[in-house]
Amino acid sequence: MDILKKIFIALGSMDRRFIFLLVGFSVLLPKLYPDFFTLPIKASSHSERVFAEIDALENGAKVLVSFEYGPSTKPEIHPSAIALLNHLFSKDIKVYAVALWPDGNFMATEAFSAVAEKYGKQYGKDYVNLGYKPGGEAVVKGLASDIRTMYTVDLLGNELDEIIVMENVKNLLDFDFIFSLSAGYPGSKEWVQFACDPLGIPMSTGCTSIQVTDIIPYVENDQIKGILSGMPGAAEYEQLVRNTLSLRGIDVNPGKASINMAAQSMAHIVIVMLIILGNITYYLTRKSTKKGGVK
Amino acid sequence: MFLKRQMPTIIAISVGLFILFGHFINYEPIQHFVDNDATQWFDIIASFAIFLGALNMLKLQVLKVAKKQKNWQYSILAILGFAFAIFAGFFFRGANYVNLTEIDPDKVTQLITHISTIQDIKDPLLMKKSINSSLADYEIPKIFISRSNANHFAGLVSGLATDVTVGSKPWGAHVQIEGSLFSWMFFKVFTPLSSTMFALLAFFVASASYRAFRIRNFEATLLLVAGIILMIGRVPVGELIPWWVVSTLIVFGFGALIAPLIMDKKILFGIIFCGFFASIGLGIIFDWSLAVNTPEILSITNISEWIFDYPTAAGSRAIMIGIALGIIATSFRIILGIEKPF
Amino acid sequence: MNNKLLLIGIVSFIIIFVYWLGYGLLFVEGNSATFIGIILVSSTIFFYIDAARSGKEIYLRPIAGLKAIEEAVGRATEMGKSVLFVPGISDMDQVDTVAGINILGHVAEITAKYETDLNVPTCRAIVMESARESCRESYLRAGRPDLYYDDIVHYISDDQFAYAAGVNGVMIREKPAACFYQGKFYAESLLLAETGNSIGAIQIAGTGSASQIPFFVTACDYTLIGEEFFAASAYLSNKPELIGSIKGQDIVKFMVIVIMITVFVFDTVRQMGLLDFNILTFLGLN
Numbered sequence: 001m002d003i004l005k006k007i008f009i010a011l012g013s014m015d016r017r018f019i020f021l022l023v024g025f026s027v028l029l030p031k032l033y034p035d036f037f038t039l040p041i042k043a044s045s046h047s048e049r050v051f052a053e054i055d056a057l058e059n060g061a062k063v064l065v066s067f068e069y070g071p072s073t074k075p076e077i078h079p080s081a082i083a084l085l086n087h088l089f090s091k092d093i094k095v096y097a098v099a100l101w102p103d104g105n106f107m108a109t110e111a112f113s114a115v116a117e118k119y120g121k122q123y124g125k126d127y128v129n130l131g132y133k134p135g136g137e138a139v140v141k142g143l144a145s146d147i148r149t150m151y152t153v154d155l156l157g158n159e160l161d162e163i164i165v166m167e168n169v170k171n172l173l174d175f176d177f178i179f180s181l182s183a184g185y186p187g188s189k190e191w192v193q194f195a196c197d198p199l200g201i202p203m204s205t206g207c208t209s210i211q212v213t214d215i216i217p218y219v220e221n222d223q224i225k226g227i228l229s230g231m232p233g234a235a236e237y238e239q240l241v242r243n244t245l246s247l248r249g250i251d252v253n254p255g256k257a258s259i260n261m262a263a264q265s266m267a268h269i270v271i272v273m274l275i276i277l278g279n280i281t282y283y284l285t286r287k288s289t290k291k292g293g294v295k
Numbered sequence: 296m297f298l299k300r301q302m303p304t305i306i307a308i309s310v311g312l313f314i315l316f317g318h319f320i321n322y323e324p325i326q327h328f329v330d331n332d333a334t335q336w337f338d339i340i341a342s343f344a345i346f347l348g349a350l351n352m353l354k355l356q357v358l359k360v361a362k363k364q365k366n367w368q369y370s371i372l373a374i375l376g377f378a379f380a381i382f383a384g385f386f387f388r389g390a391n392y393v394n395l396t397e398i399d400p401d402k403v404t405q406l407i408t409h410i411s412t413i414q415d416i417k418d419p420l421l422m423k424k425s426i427n428s429s430l431a432d433y434e435i436p437k438i439f440i441s442r443s444n445a446n447h448f449a450g451l452v453s454g455l456a457t458d459v460t461v462g463s464k465p466w467g468a469h470v471q472i473e474g475s476l477f478s479w480m481f482f483k484v485f486t487p488l489s490s491t492m493f494a495l496l497a498f499f500v501a502s503a504s505y506r507a508f509r510i511r512n513f514e515a516t517l518l519l520v521a522g523i524i525l526m527i528g529r530v531p532v533g534e535l536i537p538w539w540v541v542s543t544l545i546v547f548g549f550g551a552l553i554a555p556l557i558m559d560k561k562i563l564f565g566i567i568f569c570g571f572f573a574s575i576g577l578g579i580i581f582d583w584s585l586a587v588n589t590p591e592i593l594s595i596t597n598i599s600e601w602i603f604d605y606p607t608a609a610g611s612r613a614i615m616i617g618i619a620l621g622i623i624a625t626s627f628r629i630i631l632g633i634e635k636p637f
Numbered sequence: 638m639n640n641k642l643l644l645i646g647i648v649s650f651i652i653i654f655v656y657w658l659g660y661g662l663l664f665v666e667g668n669s670a671t672f673i674g675i676i677l678v679s680s681t682i683f684f685y686i687d688a689a690r691s692g693k694e695i696y697l698r699p700i701a702g703l704k705a706i707e708e709a710v711g712r713a714t715e716m717g718k719s720v721l722f723v724p725g726i727s728d729m730d731q732v733d734t735v736a737g738i739n740i741l742g743h744v745a746e747i748t749a750k751y752e753t754d755l756n757v758p759t760c761r762a763i764v765m766e767s768a769r770e771s772c773r774e775s776y777l778r779a780g781r782p783d784l785y786y787d788d789i790v791h792y793i794s795d796d797q798f799a800y801a802a803g804v805n806g807v808m809i810r811e812k813p814a815a816c817f818y819q820g821k822f823y824a825e826s827l828l829l830a831e832t833g834n835s836i837g838a839i840q841i842a843g844t845g846s847a848s849q850i851p852f853f854v855t856a857c858d859y860t861l862i863g864e865e866f867f868a869a870s871a872y873l874s875n876k877p878e879l880i881g882s883i884k885g886q887d888i889v890k891f892m893v894i895v896i897m898i899t900v901f902v903f904d905t906v907r908q909m910g911l912l913d914f915n916i917l918t919f920l921g922l923n
Contacts, residue, residue, distance in 0.1 A: 071486035138334035348762030348792035492798035621867030
């Protein structure tokens with residue numbers, strides 16, 4: 001019993017580098033042996049809501065997708081972007097991309113090049129990338145009044161009036177839906193506060209797990225119609241899109257978020273185990289200190 | 296002295312009041328200034344101010360190298376990285392393209408073969424369709440960083456169309472376009488570095504949780520329990536936890552709550568064991584092993600969703616309101632000139 | 638004081654009356670609730686600022702994190718190490734950054750007094766300039782302008798993680814004994830706090846970013862949560878007008894709570910079918 005206690009106390013005060021190694025292995029093993037670590041993904045009510053809202057859009061609808069994330073948050077949000085574009089393009093929906101972050105340009109370009117060709121979508125006819133504009137909420141307010149005050153050319157330098165898909169699109173009221181892929185400021189909050197809520201345009205968001213606590217009050221108030229929370233949310237949405245599109249005869253590859261969920265699950269389990277271990281050690285250490293002190 | 300002390304205060308007060316009340320004035324030029332121009336003024340100032348920051352950073356790194364201070368070798372990397380980014384953004388476009396005019400329809404397959412030597416073609420049939428629909432004017436879907444590579448490729452395909460030209464994407468677009476030198480730097484250097492820094496968070500969360508999540512008092516225990524439920528509930532593993540594990544945890548948790556109130560430990564253990572057997576018994580009787588029969592409270596995923604939707608949202612709202620009031624009061628102090636951070 | 642209250646009330650009433658007269662013509666429609674809210678909040682805060690200036694004693698509960706600032710700088714002085722101050726990653730257009738620079742002013746005054754080295758890496762060039770002005774003023778106020786030099790405040794990078802990497806590097810190499818994180822933070826908050834913890838520094842954090850507060854609470858010794866962060870400059874300066882504004886802010890919060898409870902009660906009663914009056918429509922919230 002004493003030996004067991006000593007082992008626990010020793011484990012409880014282990015160097016943080018061992019903790020890093022454990023976490024590292026817990027993420028690496030599912031990546032090396034993916035077949036051994038397959039886990040079923042069940043969609044949450046928030047992800048289902050997002051899916052339902054997008055699926056309810058009619059063919060030919062216009063959706064504005066705003067890219068507000070960069071390379072650091074790409075693993076969490078980019079899978080949502082890919083799944084979203086798969087969903088939108090499968091329904092012949094016109095997609096208009098903007099970016100409130102400079103990095104968002106690159107993310108948007110990468111997302112479109114990964115998805116558009118598969119559905120035979122042509123740039124300028126089926127989708128357009130307007131690019132990044134500095135100014136945060138000022139850009140959102142500008143788009144709400146008149147897109148052409150903010151953008152005169154698209155990302156590639158083409159005049160807006162020469163782009164087919166920009167015909168009859170004057171401001172945000174011409175869009176049927178707005179989707180914000182957001183990792184911070186400016187992001188989903190600015191879209192809600194300055195565009196979607198005042199103008200009554202429905203909106204959803206895919207954001208990092210850390211940001212969910214900031215956004216959830218808007219979701220609860222129905223100002224944002226559902227939320228894809230970080231990588232788990234992206235994996236759930238990927239699953240929903242993949243299942244639905246396969247029923248419609250469209251083959252979609254398993255997304256990166258779904259593939260990485262096993263690794264995330266293992267990492268979470270390891271962290272929980274470490275917390276429990278730490279508490280056992282804390283309890284044992286406190287008990288032996290009390291025994292040694294005055295009763 | 297006036298310029299350093301009174302002038303900034305006058306500017307802060309007048310602009311602050313103008314922006315605040317301009318929001319309510321029914322006059323289009325003022326509305327436009329408040330909604331658009333004011334924030335754009337700030338962006339323009341901030342953009343020029345970047346020069347100050349960049350020069351400061353460069354100065355410190357160069358001095359470190361010149362004086363061979365401790366770890367001066369890392370400063371060389373910083374200077375080189377800075378120089379490369381400036382070069383790729385401002386001096387070297389690195390975004391050359393090849394354009395074919397009047398492609399010979401019989402030579403489309405040959406063209407595709409040539410293109411396959413410089414980039415992966417996911418769907419050759421789709422590419423053939425795309426070329427056939429733009430025989431009059433077709434741009435090779437590959438950006439060449441160096442002009443010589445573009446010229447070399449143009450030479451290879453020169454016999455396949457009436458006219459083959461090599462061009463360069465305009466300044467500005469060269470930063471965004473996939474395949475350019477700047478884009479290469481962004482995706483091959485900056486992206487892995489940023490992702491690595493963000494990935495460190497996973498390790499740091501583990502070590503912080505391990506160190507900080509202790510059952511010291513009621514609040515710390517609540518934090519610990521909520522944290523564990525959310526960590527398990529948010530990942531697919533949470534779905535695999537059976538109902539009887541959750542019911543056992545609930546019974547033991549209830550026991551922990553009432554433990555300080557019950558002096559006799561035998562009574563306490565009796566209550567816990569009765570609760571445990573009752574929950575298992577109910578589960579067997581009502582067949583909770585079937586997903587449709589399982590009460591929502593016995594699913595970690597549902598509990599974590601409930602925590603997100605109610606306590607988290609409520610706490611988040613309260614903090615947001617508090618922070619908003621703090622921002623209002625601080626802004627009020629700055630606008631009235633009571634507080635001068637500048 | 639009752640005369641002052643009457644005067645403030647009359648002025649507020651006149652402003653609202655003028656707004657009502659010009660509503661739709663001079664003033665934009667649809668913003669009345671916001672306008673009245675601004676007048677109410679402003680007059681409340683202004684009343685208490687004036688009351689504090691007139692000598693009224695205002696009690697503020699002690700905040701452990703603020704009391705620990707001088708202790709932290711003292712610890713750094715005793716150990717012969719520097720103090721690191723991180724003013725967040727946002728620009729001066731965020732109020733959090735402004736509040737952080739205010740706190741920097743106080744910390745700089747203490748480091749000037751104790752002759753401790755101060756290091757302020759910034760993420761934005763404008764913040765760098767503001768921080769320099771603030772530090773220069775503080776060192777002058779402390780009577781030690783000779784100790785100040787511009788490179789105390791230096792720029793690292795605009796990019797979030799490049800900045801975090803740079804600050805972490807500073808922490809690992811220079812091993813400051815006290816680290817202050819005061820401003821707007823995002824995902825890099827835990828990176829900074831954990832690195833500071835690993836070098837054994839005393840850490841005091843404060844931010845208006847609600848999502849980062851849990852990370853700071855977990856990893857730092859003291860954390861200023863929510864409004865405590867914005868009230869910090871008032872606490873540290875002890876100026877009556879600033880303390881008065883905190884009291885005004887608290888009264889406004891009390892008013893917000895009363896309104897929330899009132900709306901909740903009225904709307905619940907209406908939803909139960911016991912009342913026709915819709916308070917949400919009345920307040921323009923529907």
